Amino acid sequence: MWTRAGQRREWGERTLGSTLWRGIVALLAGALPALAFPAPSLWWFAYVALVPLLLLIRSAGSGRRAALDGWLGGTGYMMAVHHWLMPSLHVFIVVLAALLGLLWAPWGLLVSRLLRGPLSATAVAAAVIVVPCGWLMIELARSWEALGGPWGLLGASQWQVTPALRLASVGGVWLVSLLVVAVNTAFTVLLVASAARKAAVVSLVAGAVAVGTVWMWAPQPERSGTARIAVVQPGVIEGPGSVQRRFARSEELTRSLAGRDLDLVVWGESSVGVDPVRRPGVAARIAALSRLVGADVLVNVDAKQTDASGRTGIFKSAVLLGPRGLTGDRYDKMRLVPFGEYVPARSALGWATSMGRAAGEDRLRGTRQVTMTLPGASALRIGPLVCFESAFPDMSRRLTRDGAQLLIAQSSTSSFQHGWAPAQHASLGALRAAENGRPMVHATLTGVSTVYGPQGERVGAPLGTDTSGAAVFGVPLAGGTTLYVRLGDWPLYGALGILAAFCAFEGIRSVRGRPSRSVPADAVAADGGAASVQPTRPAAESGTESESRTEPTP
Template sequence: MPSGIVGRAWGGRILGSPLGRGGAALLAGALPALAFPAPGLWWFAYVALVPLLLLIRSAGTGRRAALDGWLGGAGYMLAVHHWLMPSLHVFIVVLAALLGLLWAPWGLLVSRLLRGPVSGARVVAAVIVVPCGWLMIETVRSWEGLGGPWGLLGASQWQVPPALRLASVGGVWLVSLLVVAVNTALALLLTAPAARAVAVATLVAGAVAVGAVWVWAPRPEPSGTARIAVVQPGVIEGPGSVQRRFARSEELTRSLAGRDLDLVVWGESSVGADPVRRPDVTARIAALSRLVGADVLVNVDARQTDASGRTGIFKSAVLVGPQGLTGDRYDKMRLVPFGEYIPARSALGWATSMGKAAGEDRLRGTGPVTMTPPGAHGLRIGPLVCFESAFPDMSRRLTRDGARLLIAQSSTSSFQHGWAPGQHASLGALRAAENGRPMVHATLTGVSAVYGPQGQRVGSPLGTDTSGAAVYGVPLARGTTLYVRLGDWPLYGALGVLAAFCAFEGLRAVRGRGEPEPVGAVSPAGGAGSEGSTDTAAETPAETAETAETAPQ
């Protein structure tokens, strides 16, 4: 027996089994994770969704298509966030299953557009509507309470210059649309021979559109260079780790003396005491500022009191100059669920016994802040703390508020040997390209990296095995990108497309119910139509082809 027939027979047995099909959906959904760091197979993103699309297309019922979509989404969330296992343990499976439900309607959408006779118009509709459905999933799960916009499909293209140019026009959302559109067109190429010419034409049109963006989209204009130092103390564990980390950061900062700096940046939680209540700590940082000739942006993770009188644990970016505190402080606004607070703690507080969930909820800041370090020649900076670099709207707000340099202070030491540090650092490239502003991603333990205003990497990153300090000549820019001007327009466009599609389908369904049944038509049960005839008309070749096309694959 030919090997191809044997392979199809085994494949049919696996997909015919509910358990086997479910496993296939989980695996197919997980494939796009290989496009993200650490594997970093960015090109794989453009084909990684094809197996899931084909699997959903083969579903015999809408219920099966929705289930395939759900399991595929759960597989995607598990694969992209698998490094959370040390913190959440088995709870990550529950979260993935819950978030995977967002893909169930998408499964129905894919089944509706990819099954059955595929005309040229259907190809165009599928290549537009299916990506819009995916983008709605990304929009909903980007809410902070659901984990935030980590693992957006477009973020896998962080090192691809044409994709970064697209991000400057429509943010990471526009890149996600492109990636899913290419996958959809490829799936149609494989399953719709009669419409292959149209599928190829859509791929060519997409390539032309990306080329046009590359040529005509506004580019940030060069506007000087800032010398920024990043201090990364590295992994320091055991008793007294907070004090020893601070001492190591001091030592590394001293090594920067005489380097003609504009700013020194420490990572998240680099200071474990309130500098207002601990003037000795402030004095030590101020002495470093005088030594290197630049202000120091530290990050305080301690019990503090904010401007409104609230007292609690804040994570704060604090600027310290030669004379001490400058008065510039930004309190982290968006907190990591379970990592920095427990949602509905009264009901879910038991999660603290299962992993590294927050024992006490951190308090939120009240608004974004821009700072102008006195010694940085008028350079206005926009600080973010860790998780916040994943949110496109936050860096866009800082850019609109006048920030010329975006800074993210981060720590992924809890996930030091997983994919998280690389994934987190890569987000800086997207934020830089979206806003036409350079971005510094400074961490405690790596990966620390710097990106120019077009998302290009500046210098060499500090990896997870590094304890050291590095100075970067960061190119500055002026002007605004289309994304800064127009905002998240791809989200609104996708919502409009889906609304129009639903309206069209609803109208067609209403018209279909209102049409009289043809005389002599065979009823669904196989009985005669209104004329009572028991004869079934001979099937024409065209009808035979349509039946074969619409049968479950």
């Protein structure tokens, strides 16, 4: 015979099992969009990759379950997009992913509210607009440097899609993310709501028309010449004395560029391991290279230095040297990689340095962005960024507004040489170029080094992670400004406004729909000065049915 205790135990085991499997499915569903990013680069998959997670959240039986599904989906997304960090952070990457995944919990509630149950045409339109706005708020929140920065924004998966790059010139990567999530939402409706399929199709057609309109109408950069830029990539050099041997290899490769009619030679991040101010012999060697190739050399110093305000410590700095040595142009990296270049709250989290490759000593931050002007008739103005900073749309936009004609990112992803990180990092240059209407050079120590034109198009052949060499690129220059440069992050503000309006509407509807606790006498319809109500008496404990009677209202 089955006892009640046994039945409860069996029910609890079944519930626990189904909950466990549902959690695993949520993690896997959240991880799917990572396949749209390099290295797989299945860009088209981004437009349906969120559908499984949206369907799962829609099926949640309660708001708590929807929030949990959203959290687990976000955790899966963060782990998949950042999985290459595991050699550095080990198990700590799971903790960070779970913490950042909490940003998806409110989004899970939002999805459940908008997609659950029967859907009218109005409800479909609301879902296709509001669900992407909620996703964009997640991307905004996690773009804060201390939370890891804007790596793996969903719109960045479209870095090689020309219409998406044109869209980025209007509203940045944010507008592309909105489009991708909106298409996923519309496809979800197509699968689950037969009565609302026409509305979903209309939404997809409207999106296509909007993209086509942007393609035809958005102002494009005006070509203004060509600059010849050389990138030096020494390749993987490890073991004792690697810093000196890397410098020597960079010298060798730079000498091979003599007679190539160059405007600038760019070395990768941390290409110089000593301060050229304190080591004038190093500055003299680079100056000799500049005279040989007939162009300035932009190196990157990772060493103890003193900045203009007198602070002394380890800076990562883009330093320009010419035929006479140091030109005085220097940019100190402002946004540092958490754990990679500094440990947040080191007194509490310093133990992380023993678990992976966390920074043993914190780097110091620069205080302002700078542009540098190259000598010669062209007087080309360049805007340097260092590694991680190419992920931040606002930094390249600021440089463009300050007059930069060429954006340059000096990078090093050698710690993640055999993962997806080098290709992912290089792809960000296409978005930054398209957003600003300015070409971008992505120069690394060990690959991938590449160049993008002012519309985000790839220029020449990239230097892969298996290459040690130098390449010269004819970089097309452009003038004018894109709408994104003029208007800034307007999709973020628009999404915030839409969410605020939605929340206000839901709040008002909730208040109006709340039933009254009592019925006042003067609200009851009167006939001849009297009305009647029929109060119900509770049933007696003996189990008899309640009786009702009519009593006159005073």
